[in-house]
Amino acid sequence: MNILISGGTGFLGKYFYSYWRSKGYSVDSIGRGNKNEIVFDLSKSTPNLSKEYDYFIHCAGKAHMVPKNDKEAKEFYLVNEFGTKFFLNSISNQKKKPKGVLVVSSVSVYGLTFGKLINEKTLLKAKDPYGKSKINSEKIAIEWGNLNNIKVSIIRLPLVVGKNPPGNLAAMINAIKAGKYFNIGGGIAKKSMVLATDVARFSFNLINIGGIYNLTDSKHPNFNELSYVIGNNYGITNFKNIPIFIAKILSRICEVLNTIFKLKIPFTRVTLNKMTIDLTFDDEKARKIGWKPNSVINNSHNWL
8 A cells, every 4th residue: 555755754754654664555755855756845735646645644844943034934834834735635636535644743732831741632822933833734634634534643742752853852962972961950850752763653553543642752751861861872971960040040141142242042041941841741642542652761772
């Protein structure tokens, strides 16, 4: 059988692509890059697919950046919202009904900066372009599924961990390797994360079920645990620790310097909150249908 994955050459998409191929499926990826079997910009229009597919995974999306202007903010909506619409339109143009559709979303839709074991019933309050565009893409997927009587599975992901990760995890690894990383307040703040290998594995079963699910490793490691595992991989075991009250002063100084001298020092009060406040998500709903994740910390050999 055939499966089409949007963004199948991206960080997470590669895991979907590899896993489904290992299960014997004929896998095609669609996206902007030349490494895709189908080179197409989903943010602009609906592709005309040359063959029929049994399953579809929409993984393509824009993330891992803070927009500096309206043009960059608009790009989130073009890629995440319109990209979802055009991808689903291509499915509607098929002669046969697909067996399953899965859409990758994010826990950013909740718009929360702190909280413990946030579940899928929580109101979606995202105000930033990324979170709002993901809310809109979910709405489009749900309405499309209802209209076409097709089950659509939506997964809301926290930090995804795998080989050569993008975003904040990459920054943390690089800082540790360069000897520039430090914990704040003991690094006890817990964050939800999940292994990319587990997400890909679970997609094989979830794609036939439908519904919205948070996926985490169910352990929610803290910064101290994560930094220790990363550091140990590079022979670094001692990290500096800054008391929270000093960190607050430093973050405000950095913000002033950024404002006056137009610098881009990343250590702001927003960054400080992310490093010192728990933000975890509940995956019990997924566990009830067979989600059995592995610990990110205990399986570092799979991503470091």
